[in-house]
Amino acid sequence: MATSHKRETARRTPRAAVLAGSLAALATTAVVTGGVLNSSAPESDLIAVDRSKAAAGSVGAAEQAGTRLPLLSRSTDRSADAIGSKLDAVLSDEATAQAIAGAQQRQWTDATLNLWTRPDKRAKQVGELEEGEKVLVTGRTFADRVEIVLDGKSRWVTAGHFTDEKPPTLGGACTNGTSVPSSVSESIKKVHEAVCANFPEVSVYGTLRGGGGDHPRGKAVDIMISGAVGWKIAEFVRANYSALGVSYVIYAQKIWSVERSGEGWRGMPNRGSATANHFDHVHVSVF
Template sequence: MARLAVPGLLAGLATTGLVAVSTGATTTAQSGSSTGASAVPSTTASAPADAVTREQGTSRGGSGRPALTPAAAAQQKAAAKAKAAKAAKAKAAKAAKAEAKKAEAKKATAKAGALPEVDLPSLEVVDTEYTRVDLNVREGADADSDLITVLKSGSKVPVTSTVRGAWQYVAYRGDGGWVRRQYLVESKPQPPAAQKPSSSGSSSSGSGGGLSGAACSAGSSVESGLTPDAIRVHRAICAQFPGVTAYGGVRADSLPEHPSGRALDAMVSSNGLGQQIANWVRANAKQLGVSEVIFAQKIWTVQRGSEGWRGMSDRGSATANHYDHVHVTVYGNAAG
């Protein structure tokens, strides 16, 4: 610090005040007294060195935090990158899930609104056959399919080569339909022969005189458990139609007739023979104690006898539809 000369006009202040001389960052007080008063510390003292260093370090970082080391900075950068990748992956998965859900909904909507595919076989006729019974023609190869028409027994039917299980595709009036193959035959069936009285002189009326009551030559085991009327029917059919050798009697069934012994089944191998038996039993119903006759998907009952043979719904098989047997229900012992 250089000493400065003090002008004379300020000499009077030497004894009462100080003259401050500033050079740089520090100020030194000089006494104007001739007696050499002690120097007084400056009112603006210098900042400690460590505080200056800290301030310089903070201002150098520029963010209010100490600067990261290279290793810490690299680690922080890697963590941020991994976090961003994870977020991107989750976002992509969410988007994919949403797209899949949208596609599934679109597929379901299309399926619900789409018309069913129709597989129409060829109508190319490969042969001609005949119906051996009144035969249903349906739109599909299914007993529950819509009915197109019913072909009379003996009808000529143009058939195709298309077969699905028990069903065959046939041509009908320029269109196609499905029929059960088992009811088609190669040659036209002959109409049932006119009913002839038996050698014992049976007739369609009377009190039962002339109807045979002798044990069946083919065996009487089926009569076990049958009611008197059912036994009477068995022996009469056996005598009148000796070609029939198989019968059904008491058996488990959802309906009460067979389990109670009030029903008999006469098994037949042809539609013509079956119809003859059905007509003959119906004609002698009173003498035999018969209440009901079923054959070839048709039924006749005493209660509605004036209506003749009535059609029945399709039950799906030859046996269920009574094409292979004549079913006879009796009262029990009405003719006894």
């Protein structure tokens, strides 16, 4: 008869279970670590980015200016006081004066931007920078902002809105003699004026016509053009959709709409001809 032992012994976990548990732990660690490294940290947790990660439009400016914001290492004290003091050092009168003096690159703005005294949450808004302005860029960046020089002073604006080429303007006179009927919507008139001012090579605009859709209502225009220029016009209208009141744009069998703007240009079914597929004109509909 077997003797009963009151003392219990630990059960041995099967080797497969141990291995599975280890893999799960590793996976969890990888996810957590990846989440920390890839997450968008609050602005107060960021000091600067390297020149290689500079915001769009400011690449190369830091190299020319010879200035660079310090990076935080993993071992750096990340307390609010430590980060604040480091940023204060970066924004000191001496460091800022050196950045302004070293600024060499001039770029155009492609949007209206708010002007800030600092790049962090302690910043005060001190005005706006109009679209189409050409300004000095120092190359110093912080989070999603980039430093510029305006009237000899350091100002910070949202990054990603600078270009080396002067962006087209919406205004200007239509000098090629084209026009649209007075009965079309005000937005269609704006589209014609803007496209005519920037692309005078377009000589034909189609608006009112029978059938369904937006044309009979005066809320659509066909800009008769093809090839690469057609794409430039389509992108120009898309980029200025808000100011022009645009609902959607069609060109070369692709459509872009405000409602699904996050999807970019989307392909369309083949309708059988160059005109039906919008290869010989840019179609613009407005709200």
